[in-house]
Amino acid sequence: MKTKQRVKMVFLDIDGTLFVNGHIVPKSAAAVAKLVQNQIPVAVCTGRSVIHAKHVQDALGIPYGIYFNGGLVKAGDREIFSLPFSREVVRGILTAAERRGIQTIIHTHDHAFTLQPIPAEYLPVLASYDFPPITCEPGMAGRLDQIGVFQLNAFMTAEWDDVFEREFPECYVYRWHERAVDFQRRKSDKSIGAMKLLAHLGIAPEDAVHIGDGGNDIGMFRTMGYSVAMGNASDEVKRAAKWVTSRADEGGVADALAHLGLI
Structure with missing residues (x-):
């Protein structure tokens, strides 16, 4: 599958994707390290708060983040987009x-x-x-x-x-x-935050991939050019993605990135 020349941005869910049973999956962590080394932009895209996601980002060296299911977007310490409650x-x-x-x-x-x-x-x-x-x-x-x-x-x-x-x-x-x-x-969705970050970086959504396992990832699957559901996802989530990888605890993120030709 020759997609490396097209995929220019990788979005990763955390829970049930990178993070399982209280730990980052080692095989997937090694794969993300290769992405960062290859200078491919990577962002966590999660329902977690900034402080809930920070230790995962720091451990993986991921500079970009979409938090609160799209309600807040940051590039390092710089706030790109913010949509709090009234x-x-x-x-x-x-x-x-x-x-x-x-x-x-x-x-x-x-x-x-x-x-x-x-x-x-x-x-x-x-x-x-x-x-x-x-x-x-x-x-x-x-x-x-x-x-x-x-x-x-x-x-x-x-x-x-x-x-x-x-x-x-x-x-x-x-x-x-x-x-x-x-x-x-209600108007918040991971894809809204992701689109703001893509515009900031000058990358088209058709050149981005999202990998995730939850119902809150479906909006991303519909918006990004490439989408991968984890093997541990529900059938509904799997149907919304273009491809299904192995389970998170088996290193499904690493397998997906290899399938896409990114590592």
Whole structure:
């Protein structure tokens, strides 16, 4: 498959793609190192926050990042694109959650905090998803209108998903655990952030590839010229991609990059 001359940018999901069971997959890490050595631009493209993705980027030497499912784009320390929640939505969700006894986590571009201590029962949920350190800062309640909030996590069960989506049509609920969700901007998509970064770098989307495993990768599969689903992805995600590689824990990213002729 002679594609090396066309693929000029590589986007990589993190969880279930590069990162499995609390670790970066060594075979895939070695493949990314070859990309960087070959001066092929690489970006993580993730639902994670900046601080949640930073240790993965640093370990792999990846300079570019699309975070919060497209809500924030950075080239090194330079912010390329930013799409935080409106202040009204942030206040509304937090008030509605507090009224129902639902614990929340607030994410800014460089910070994750709560307004109340996280109950001990939820700490294993956070640990299993490699969450960054989260501080309890009740005093931040008075500063919410002055900061950009890109994502909210909530510890709640599935019966609340539709309730919050009806009350806050500006956002959608992305469930990542039976007891936990993300609140994300409805107009946010990984592909929106990726297009901003491609324009910044002067690369056409048809010359880019995205490799991922989740439902939040489908927008990228439809937008980029090349798309690869991980072998551990669902059937729906696999159908949306142009090609399916091996499982993440088998080094599927490395196999995909080899298939594309990039390493």
